[in-house]
Amino acid sequence: MKFWPLIKVLPVRTHFRFVRLSRYAALLSIVAVIGSLALSLFPFTPPCGGLECGIDFKGGTVMEISTAPKAVDLAKVRAAVTNLHIGDVQVQPFGNTSEAMVRFQTPEGQDGNATVQKVQATLKQTLGQVRFSKTELVGPKVSGELFTSGLIGLGLAILLMLIYIWFRFELQFGLGAVAALFHDVFLTFGLIAILDIEFNLTAVAAILTIIGYSMNDTVVVFDRFRENLRKYKRMPLAEVIDMSINEMLTRTIITSMTAVLALIALAIFGGPSLYGLSVIMLFGIVIGTYSSIYIAAPVILLWGVKRSDDPAEPLKPATVR
Amino acid sequence: MMNVSRWKVILVVLATVFGLLFTLPNLLPAKVRDQLPAFMPKKVLNLGLDLQGGSSLLYSVDTAALRTERLTNLTEDVRSTLREKEIAFTGLAVVGDAINVRITDPAQVSDAANALRQSVGAPLASTAGGRDVSVSTAADQRLRIAFVPAAFEAETARAVEQNIEVIRRRIDQMGTKEPDIARQGKDRIFIQAAGESDPERLKNIIGQTAKLTFQMLDEGVSPEDIASGRVPPGSEIIPSTDGFAPTYVVKKRAVVTGEMLTSASPGFDQQTGHAVVQFRFNGIGARRFGDVTRQNLGKRFAIVLDKKVISAPVIQSAITGGSGQITGNFTEQSANDLAVLLRAGALPAPMKVEEQRTVGAELGADAVNAGAVSALVGLVATLIFMILMYGWLFGGISILGLVVNGLMIIGVMSFTGATLTLPGIAGLILTLAVAVDANVLIYERMRDELRAGRSLIAAMDAGFSRAMGTILDANMTHILSALIMFQFGSGPVRGFAWTLAIGVLTTVFSAVLVTQVLLAWWFRTFRPKTLPIA
Numbered sequence: 001m002k003f004w005p006l007i008k009v010l011p012v013r014t015h016f017r018f019v020r021l022s023r024y025a026a027l028l029s030i031v032a033v034i035g036s037l038a039l040s041l042f043p044f045t046p047p048c049g050g051l052e053c054g055i056d057f058k059g060g061t062v063m064e065i066s067t068a069p070k071a072v073d074l075a076k077v078r079a080a081v082t083n084l085h086i087g088d089v090q091v092q093p094f095g096n097t098s099e100a101m102v103r104f105q106t107p108e109g110q111d112g113n114a115t116v117q118k119v120q121a122t123l124k125q126t127l128g129q130v131r132f133s134k135t136e137l138v139g140p141k142v143s144g145e146l147f148t149s150g151l152i153g154l155g156l157a158i159l160l161m162l163i164y165i166w167f168r169f170e171l172q173f174g175l176g177a178v179a180a181l182f183h184d185v186f187l188t189f190g191l192i193a194i195l196d197i198e199f200n201l202t203a204v205a206a207i208l209t210i211i212g213y214s215m216n217d218t219v220v221v222f223d224r225f226r227e228n229l230r231k232y233k234r235m236p237l238a239e240v241i242d243m244s245i246n247e248m249l250t251r252t253i254i255t256s257m258t259a260v261l262a263l264i265a266l267a268i269f270g271g272p273s274l275y276g277l278s279v280i281m282l283f284g285i286v287i288g289t290y291s292s293i294y295i296a297a298p299v300i301l302l303w304g305v306k307r308s309d310d311p312a313e314p315l316k317p318a319t320v321r
Numbered sequence: 322m323m324n325v326s327r328w329k330v331i332l333v334v335l336a337t338v339f340g341l342l343f344t345l346p347n348l349l350p351a352k353v354r355d356q357l358p359a360f361m362p363k364k365v366l367n368l369g370l371d372l373q374g375g376s377s378l379l380y381s382v383d384t385a386a387l388r389t390e391r392l393t394n395l396t397e398d399v400r401s402t403l404r405e406k407e408i409a410f411t412g413l414a415v416v417g418d419a420i421n422v423r424i425t426d427p428a429q430v431s432d433a434a435n436a437l438r439q440s441v442g443a444p445l446a447s448t449a450g451g452r453d454v455s456v457s458t459a460a461d462q463r464l465r466i467a468f469v470p471a472a473f474e475a476e477t478a479r480a481v482e483q484n485i486e487v488i489r490r491r492i493d494q495m496g497t498k499e500p501d502i503a504r505q506g507k508d509r510i511f512i513q514a515a516g517e518s519d520p521e522r523l524k525n526i527i528g529q530t531a532k533l534t535f536q537m538l539d540e541g542v543s544p545e546d547i548a549s550g551r552v553p554p555g556s557e558i559i560p561s562t563d564g565f566a567p568t569y570v571v572k573k574r575a576v577v578t579g580e581m582l583t584s585a586s587p588g589f590d591q592q593t594g595h596a597v598v599q600f601r602f603n604g605i606g607a608r609r610f611g612d613v614t615r616q617n618l619g620k621r622f623a624i625v626l627d628k629k630v631i632s633a634p635v636i637q638s639a640i641t642g643g644s645g646q647i648t649g650n651f652t653e654q655s656a657n658d659l660a661v662l663l664r665a666g667a668l669p670a671p672m673k674v675e676e677q678r679t680v681g682a683e684l685g686a687d688a689v690n691a692g693a694v695s696a697l698v699g700l701v702a703t704l705i706f707m708i709l710m711y712g713w714l715f716g717g718i719s720i721l722g723l724v725v726n727g728l729m730i731i732g733v734m735s736f737t738g739a740t741l742t743l744p745g746i747a748g749l750i751l752t753l754a755v756a757v758d759a760n761v762l763i764y765e766r767m768r769d770e771l772r773a774g775r776s777l778i779a780a781m782d783a784g785f786s787r788a789m790g791t792i793l794d795a796n797m798t799h800i801l802s803a804l805i806m807f808q809f810g811s812g813p814v815r816g817f818a819w820t821l822a823i824g825v826l827t828t829v830f831s832a833v834l835v836t837q838v839l840l841a842w843w844f845r846t847f848r849p850k851t852l853p854i855a
Contacts, residue, residue, distance in 0.1 A: 111673070262703055263751065266699060
């Protein structure tokens, strides 16, 4: 037996009893979802709850400063900016040792840009050689708008997927898919809360991508499931589900592997601004694969599907072209 | 499926050529690119702000301030109109959104109302009275003068347009390339200037109102009165940045204003060598300035910029030539910036910062490098993985499909002028990694069909066409989420969505056609008896 190509070595047909485990998986998922919700909602600080709110949604200013090649003296920066009395100031290391990130809120009733200029002047004075590599200021009005449109976007994405699956399959399939989506989105929120990843527009984009990917995976499993339902009319539903998942297992593993490989590369080499995005997506891919198998399919089992007693229709090639 | 029609082959070849042609300019240095023959495309990927540096600014016109200003001006108009008609009045003041005034002589109330109706405010065709101000009588010989609702709306729209005009002039003066300036919604202005070497400076220049006035100092006020804020009604205390005094008391009436300047340029004082701004007045400005300086020899006037005194010189001699210089606390650059501002004119309406994002060019370059490295590593990892899984032939076919796919994505993005952002690079990497999913689906389906007892050719055929439905269904989900991102995201997120959407389309294309053509070619050339992956 040859060991290459590897595909030949993989078992031709697996016979895992996924459905039998789904009870435990469901329990695990419910606990995880509740935990994630708790982590991302509490404390109820508006607007982001327990998530580390980025200025996109909270408003305020973030500055990335660099004193390269010298190392940046964080304590000095903190002292200088705090002395300006502009409220809560956070100074964090960022990237390498010569870089730092300064965040603050614009005091009530003051001009945002004036505050930024004041801080920049102060930093120039205390640090001497300093470069402002990135400055982002989001006013309260815009941050509110961004937050609303972010939430609407997430909600609408899930709704669209439900309609699409309903349209392409059946309502039960759509509900299963949406249950899987909520599962993925909530768990991702949990991850964002645990890892203290900044919740901003990029994070929302990452979650939307996860929604797309998780659905992709679910659709592939559903597609085979539907086909097998027609082929094996008398087989119990649970067995059809198991068979379909097993048949698609090789594909699921290979595709998740390529995605995971690429995202690991992104997380390692993509620099600090892409790190959050790639970690969120990495997690989402793993979760999305899990939820297609353990959430989407079992929900259908719970709900049942209409199975006509018509004679098995001959397999038609999928209608494309 | 193994009989591929000719147009499919042609399509694949065309797509590959298109991808190559439009991707090529991105790989060439600018110099070589300029020497390409005319028929070759020269467009390169449009890099987002986060990749090439620059500013993206969102301002809103401060409508409240605009309203206050308009009401103040209207009050003065009412005062002068009534004085002109010799109508005595008391209690002229702004109350809420309107102006109240009490006419002393009851007999003159209707005269006053008529006079005001005819002369104050501006013509506005859409209103009943033909003017944007309504005058109504109230009890106790009072008149109420207010702007009609449409007036403020028209005013806001006009102010936004004028502000955009001024901002455009300022940016042009700075030599920024291709700024993007647009009105957004009712009262917002969006400005995007990419590739600016000093985005911070651009931002500061755009945001400044730059209202310049020359006002006489009120030197009769004692320091104690200044300290307690007691100043005559026609004067006011204004902070100073000239480095000599923290505040000055100046007469409210402006002698000359910035609109009367015809030119301004940075220069150096011949005696001290300090940076100064040299300016020239127009006819009216020169005459007024000449008169005032002649009458006020030995006194001081103040040059006021945005309610701050930048200089308060003593009038040594009458300045009748119509030109002069502003000495202040300037550096070479701030003198230059002020000259730019004075040339372009003041913003007609004050603006508030709503959103401001600036990225230095160096950070952008770092981001491009990080993105390129991670894309390359991710891609190579995918390639190795596919070869390991499916061997040279089938793995190779999926890689060729991937290459065509990548070329097409970059080609389409260059061609359509789509913006590539940093998250967009992440989208690209993910798209390419997931693109092999289509190949995997096809291959796995073929193996299934073969296992179900079909002949090789039938299995390949069926595997291909059955997988196609799945591929289309599955990719539709990506398109939907990209659509949502495009609708609700801003800037970088939109770039991400766009990259994702283009990627999905090219992925389906290369999976459907490239893989099919290559497989058919392999099958017809080698007449295989077994599938190398089964």
